[in-house]
Amino acid sequence: MTSGKPIVLGVLALQGAFREHIAYFNCILDSNPDEYSNFDISIIEVKTKEQLEKCDSLVIPGGESSSISYISERTQLLPHLYDFIANEQKKTWGTCAGLIFLSKEIQNGIENQKCLGGLNIQVNRNAFGRQLNSFEIDLDFSKFIKGCDKFPTVFIRAPVVTKILDGNCNAVEKGIIKSENTYHNSAPTEILYELKNYNNSNNDLIVAVKQGHILGTSFHPELSDNYSFHKWFLDDFVLKSCK
Amino acid sequence: MSDFKVKTGLAQMLKGGVIMDVVNSDQAKIAERAGACSVMALERIPAEMRKSNQVCRMSDPKMIKEIMENVRIPVMAKVRIGHIVESQILEALGVDYIDESEVLTPADTKYHIEKSKFKVPFVCGAKNLGEALRRINEGAAMIRCKGEAGTGDVSSAVDHIRTIKKDIENAQKLKGEKEIVELAESYRIPIDLLIQVIELGRLPVVMFAAGGVATPADAALLMQLGCDGVFVGSGIFKSQNPEKLAKAIVNATTHYNDPVKLLEYSTDLGDLMGGIAINSIKEDEKLEKRGW
Known part of the structure; x- marks a missing residue:
């Protein structure tokens, strides 16, 4: 047992692969007890506002974005996520x-689907197409994660970032769902990784971004059988300000 | 194996969610707006098939395609047990998951589909561990139980989930390699697969509940018993207020452990599916007997 600073990392557990994330973080803590002995870290499921209030950090898992949005709205969690x-x-x-x-x-969203507005980006849902276009590929993340030059990424009916948005643009556009959150993230949006020439397309597809305190990835490190990505989030985001 | 990870990966993303049977685009949109994580496109819901006494086959690709074009969530469709060509057709259509289903009339009385040969992932039914592992060994990337479809009676789904769990517990109690080899032989599966289950303490793929789910409480019951998510067939669109019931079942699947919330979701849903009690069905007419 550790007696360090209590830190609560929540995983949003409305729908999707939340147990995978929890298992990866617990595996990191169990495998590196000495490294984290100064902290008292707990990983919890978040389904309610009371659970969310306990959290210092939050992971939103893969699943169906419309299911997660509708459930959060109907169970009155959405405004608390806006604030979080x-x-x-x-x-x-x-x-x-x-x-x-x-x-x-x-x-490509669904009517009344909501988004939290934390990242100044536009995303295209199911950008690669249907399940038959889902794929696995090794990517080099060593530019931002030390030594992580061959990370097995899995893309399942994945979205991509189609646009980095500048400034506040609330004008109505046909077919585009816009966040109703009034928060505006003023940190710069950093592109962490672009998929080059995938499937012989000439476009570079943005699949990982960071903007201040928020990180977003198109792919699923929670399916990779490799916890380096989770450890990077834990060390460089969750614990950085605490160290 | 990497191909298998992409197949099981989608099932992992469906966890904690509800997959709803729909017969047209309007129903599919209602399901999507209710928060379903996927829809199963079929021409007739199991309650109708059960009454018809006709041969039930893969649905017309035209209606499946229409549903695929009208919703953004994954679309599944059913093929008959052993019907390789229906599967090839649905793969060519590009559905996201195929259900090799006992709800349709089996096309092969001896063999299930060799699912590892397909790029599209398959979900298959099972009522005990041996059946589940035979399907996984053939390449199924997701398992569901074989609760009696179209009845609105959840008891056989409960029975199958309990049996699978019990079978896993019993396998974990086996002493020594000889007993493990014997059980694997009786299950007709490779020993490695059984050892994997013994180590994990669960199936190596996602397991959903299916068959007879008619209320939010039914969905929550199966989640409490350890299922990863729920299929709902006839229950929703055979009820008086499908939209409200669909939302309530989705909410109940998320908050399956919260009685106060379940009380709210279970209240004032109107007339539910009448259904038929499973013990009133003749043994040889039970769908769970199909498949082996």
Whole structure:
């Protein structure tokens, strides 16, 4: 047992692969007890506002972005999520559906689907197409994660970032869902990774972004059988301000 | 194996969610707006098939395609047990998951589909551990139980989930390699697969509940028993207020452990599916007997 500073990392557990994220973080803590002995870290499921209030950081898992949005709205969690991501002390990471949920604008979304507006980006839901176009590929993340030069990423009916948005653009656009959150993230939007020439396309597809306290990835590190990505989020986001 | 990870990966993303049977685009949109994580496109819901006494086959690709074009969530469709060609057709259509289903009339009385040969992932039914592992060994990337479809009676789904769990517990109690080899042989599966289950303490793929789910409480019951998510067939669109019931079942699947919330979701839903009690169905007419 550790007796360090208590830190609560929540995983949004409305729908999707939340147990995978929890298992990865617990595996990091169990495998590196000495490294984290100064902290008292707990990983919890977040389904209610009471659970969310306990959290210092939050992970929004993969799943169906519309399911997660509708359930959060109907169970009155949505306004609390708006507030949570607006608090720049709280670190947040979204994978796949989580990336869509964290964005400011959604292309190809469903009527009344909501997004939290924490990342100044536009995302395209199911950008690669249907399940038959889902794929696995090794990517080099060593530019931002030390030694992580061959990370197995899995893209499942994944979204991509189609636009980095500048400034506040609330004008109505046909077919684009815009966040109703009034928060505006003023940190610069950093592109962490672009998929080059995928499937012989000439476009570079943005699949990982960071903006201040918020991280978003199109792919699923929680399916990679490798916890380096989770450890990076834990060390460089969740614990950085505490160290 | 990496191909298998992409197949099981989608099932992992469906966890904690509800997959709803729909027969047209309007129903599919209602399901999507209710928060379903996927829809199962089929021409007739199981309650109708059960009454018809006709041969039930893969649905017309035209209606499946229409649904695929009208919703953004993943679309599944059913093929008959052993019907390789129906599967090839649905793969060509591009559905996101295929259900090799006992609800349709089996096309092969001896063999299930060799699912590892397909790029599209498959979900299959099972009522015990041996059946689940035979399907996984053939390449199924997701398992569901075989609760009696179209009845609105959840008891056989409960029975199957309990049986699978019990079978896993019993396998974990086996002493020594000989007993493990014997059980794997009786299950007709490779020993490695059984050892994997013993180590994990659960199936190596996602397991959903299916068959007879008609209320938010049914969905929550199966979640409490350890399912990863729920299929709902006839229950929703056979009820008086499908939209409200669909939302309530989705909410109940998320908050399955919260009685106060379940009370709210279970209240004032109007007339639910009448259904038929499973013990009133003749043994040889039970769908769970199909598949082996």
